[in-house]
Amino acid sequence: MQIGELARSTGVKIETIRYYEREHLLPLPQRTEGNYRLYSPRHVEQLRFIRYCRSLDMSLEEVRILIGVLDTPSGSCLTVNALLDEKIAEVDARVNELHKLQDQLRQLRGFCQQPDEVKTCGILMELNRSAGIDKAQI
Amino acid sequence: MQIGELARSTGVKIETIRYYEREHLLPLPQRTEGNYRLYSPRHVEQLRFIRYCRSLDMSLEEVRILIGVLDTPSGSCLTVNALLDEKIAEVDARVNELHKLQDQLRQLRGFCQQPDEVKTCGILMELNRSAGIDKAQI
DNA sequence: CCTTGACCCTGAAGCCACTTCAGGCTTTTC
DNA sequence: GAAAAGCCTGAAGTGGCTTCAGGGTCAAGG
Numbered sequence A, B: 001m002q003i004g005e006l007a008r009s010t011g012v013k014i015e016t017i018r019y020y021e022r023e024h025l026l027p028l029p030q031r032t033e034g035n036y037r038l039y040s041p042r043h044v045e046q047l048r049f050i051r052y053c054r055s056l057d058m059s060l061e062e063v064r065i066l067i068g069v070l071d072t073p074s075g076s077c078l079t080v081n082a083l084l085d086e087k088i089a090e091v092d093a094r095v096n097e098l099h100k101l102q103d104q105l106r107q108l109r110g111f112c113q114q115p116d117e118v119k120t121c122g123i124l125m126e127l128n129r130s131a132g133i134d135k136a137q138i
Numbered sequence C: 001c002c003t004t005g006a007c008c009c010t011g012a013a014g015c016c017a018c019t020t021c022a023g024g025c026t027t028t029t030c
Numbered sequence D: 001g002a003a004a005a006g007c008c009t010g011a012a013g014t015g016g017c018t019t020c021a022g023g024g025t026c027a028a029g030g
Helices: A003-010 A014-022 A041-055 A060-070 A078-109 A122-137 B003-010 B014-022 B041-055 B060-070 B078-109 B122-137
Strands: none
Touching (some): A003 A014, A041 A060, A060 B122, A078 B122, B060 B078
């Protein structure tokens, strides 16, 4: 299976596949006589694993760790549990931040209901005001 | 006011201030004979404005747009309203994504309550399984 | 007068996870 | 035999900074 087919069957761009190879996240594939990459089902599996982890917001470094763990089947999975706990905490924190951000943005939006002149636009006035007192608040 | 004082009084790193200057987000400051940057209260104000916008998750490009709008006080603020509406939609979308992510991560975490051997770890098994059927699901 | 230390300067490179680009080779199809 | 589709490499670009190397400036103390 050539790189194009791998790309189509996983939905991952060709350039990204080559990038993962450079980053040692995918094992080196065989090559044809014409120097084209040749992939095995094993590669498909590992690429899907990487993408699924990425869809769970893991960094490539974290994926690298997981792949390392998978490669020593008799070891313990403590690392995996810790990694996941940390990730959960990160996402929770980010959600809380974004909730606050939503409030602020909606409040700000309320300051200008219809298009105004710049100099009297409530949003811009509020942005300037908040920037000014920002330090005092914190 | 030299760059160090500006940094202290706004909580922005010196290197970041110089970076904003390179990016034309801050006007060029005067210089002393010894080539030190000299800032005015106007610079303090604008730097605070930038940081406040950044704290609202705006990109530097968006901040650049807002600064441009502010510099033409007699224009309309339609751009500002549109920008903010878009930003609100983005944040809402991101929050929804993260909520789904939270569910997935917590469910995954449930697959391995106590440290296991790698080959029987529920998390790793589930990661592999989900990666495999991922495409079929979508 | 000289040195120490705090402060400042520039330009370049590093970070992450890719994406894009330039320039060229291989294989298939007409 | 020529065009089109597919593949190759290495380098540079993205955003929003941060870090680094290698200097120059300035006030205070000995």
